[in-house]
Amino acid sequence: MSAITAAVIGALAYWIIYDLDPYLLSWQCLNRPLVAAAITGLLLGKPVTGIVMGASIEAIFMGISAIGGSIPADGLSAAIIAVTYTVLTGADVKTGIALALPIGTVMQSINNLLLPVWAMLVPHWEKLAVSGNIKKFNFQNFFVSLVVTPLPSVIILFFSLAYGVKGLQDLLNMLPAFVMTGFNAAAGMMVAVGLAILASMIWSKNVAPFFFVGFILAKVLKLTSLEVAVLGAAIALTMFWTDKQIVDLKNSMAAPKKAKAEEEDFF
Amino acid sequence: MGKLQLTSKLDKDEKKVLKSMFWRSHWTFISFNMAKMEANGLTMTMEPAIEAIYRDDEKGKKEAYARHQNFFNTHAVAFSFIAGLAAALEKEHKEKGSVTGQTIDSIKVALMGPTAGMFDSLFFNCLRIIAAGIAIGLCSTGNWLGVPIFILLYGVTQSILKYIFINLGYTLGTSFIDKVFNSGLIQSMTKAASVLGLMMVGFMAATQVSVPLKWVIGSGKASVDINKMLESIFPGILSIVLVLVLMHLVKKGHRPAQLIIAVFILGIVGAFFHIF
Secondary structure, three states, X not given: OOHHHHHHHHHHHHHHHHHHHHHHXXXXXXXXXXXXXXXXXXXXXXXXXXXXXXXXXXXXXXXXXXXXXXXXXXXXXXXXXXXXXXXXXXXXXXXXXHHHHHHHHHHHHHHHHHXXXXXXXXXXXXXXXXXXXXXXXXXXXXXXXXXXXXXXXXXXXXXXXXXXXXXXXXXXXXXOHHHHHHHHHHHHHHHHHHHHHHHHXXXXXXXXXXXXXXXXXXXXXXXXXXXXXXXXXXXXXXXXXXXHHHHHHHHHHHOHHHHHHHHHHOO | OXXXXXXXXXXXXXXXXXXXXXXXXXXXXXXXXXXXXXXXXXXXXHHHXXXXXXXXXXXXXXXXXXXXXXXXXXXXXXXXXXXXXXXXXXXXXXXXXXXXXXXXXXXXXXHHHHHHHHHHHHHHHHHHHHHHHHHHHHHOOOOOOHHHHHHHHHHHHHHHHHHHHHHHHHHHHHHHHHHHHHOOOXXXXXXXXXXXXXXXXXXXXXXXXXXXXXXXXXXXXXXXXXHHHHHHHOOOHHHHXXXXXXXXXXXXXXXXXXXXXXXXXXXXXXXXXOOO
16 A cells, blocks of 8 residues: 555545544544544554554543643544554554654644634634524534634645654744744633633622632632532522522512412422 | 423424434534634524524524523533523523523523533543443454444443433423522522622633743843742732733623734734743
8 A cells, every 4th residue: 555545544534533523423432542543444454453553542542631621632643643654664563552642742732723723713603603694604614613624634644644754743843932832822811712701791790709719719729610619509509598588578578478379389 | 399390391393493402412512612612512502492482583593692602611411401401591581581691691601610520520531431441451452342332332322411411401491490480589590690600710710721921031040930920929810810801801892803813912922022
């Protein structure tokens, strides 16, 4: 098999898997190295190599999951490149596996580089959603997610498979350092835009202090989201029951008999 | 609370809408981005409900779409539950006017944080590890059965749960809101949901927003690390300031496009001058 054929197959495997999961299924399951390596191996005519390598790469990437923002390495492209490289060069399976993590890290920094670009589309989505033409909104979402978003990675994947993985690293090194740092910084701060819009919807003088309570619980006390939620629910429920007592009291002063009936109805 | 009726009480149209929402809830991550995360997935999932509820109400429809274009982020399975609940709330909003748009926002925000935490750890740290453990054992010996077992245990399970949760969210929403509304406590509930919601926004601001300041003034022993200095005043003060400044700008009527571009330029220019 020529390098170009293998590169086409690898790039296509990436494209298909990436479209299916996360975008069409949202399982975050098919894009795991275990499945991706097996599919790539099958397409390249070496199913057993794919399955065995998938098991090892999955074990490496198991601890690396997407909880809370940044992902250090992309398991999907790592698995595909490692398997294709091994099948293509006939190298030892162990060499291919050793390649996986560095490749995953490089590919992830490319993904991160593009994160601010996708965020730039947000105003466009907003306008389209309320435009009354929801079909157009749906179509463009599919087009962007299924075709445009994976395209840079697909192209890079193809060239690194066809012309060597080292070239990819060199290419990244050619970028001025501040571009990478700047894109990463922008991606980290962009979450604040969404949160700010959200907060402005529910912000009022009555409840504003609780923003800071939530912040401190997470930042200073390092509580998890569930722990903060339980504390928050306790405060919210207390406020709710206090309000209920006031409402009940008002009702009972207005119409004593009616209030009693209502209290029994509720809960 | 009285016994909750699940699905049996739903009429034919509601069942049709929920079924369509179930399939669409698989698009959770469509056009995922750092500014609004799963907003587009939610908008597309809510579409059947919004189209059915606001059939003859263009203004209400637009407002509903705008509402579900807000920042949204949780685990993909919990996503279905909140979508079902939001559909029930939208129905109440339109038909009885008992639920305000702000209530819907508050309830969504109040739920996404805790469900994300709960479901993330359940699926990523528990189910995935179990499924991968079994599959790795099989695959490392060259047994292909490991792959379908992994997909069944970790993938298909999520779809089954999505189906259950979207119906659960809808029926729970309907019965719960009815009770609260009849007792005249809807305002108190909005306030309570806002408290929890805003605490979760605070939590997300602390854990997800990062202002990677690396600014050092001077050199050698006389140098001052600005980030360290600020952190010692109040941990994470920059994240708070960033969210509050942006919120102030939102309230002043600045469009998200301007804010996103501003943040982007801030990142690049900051990195160029070695502030980040």
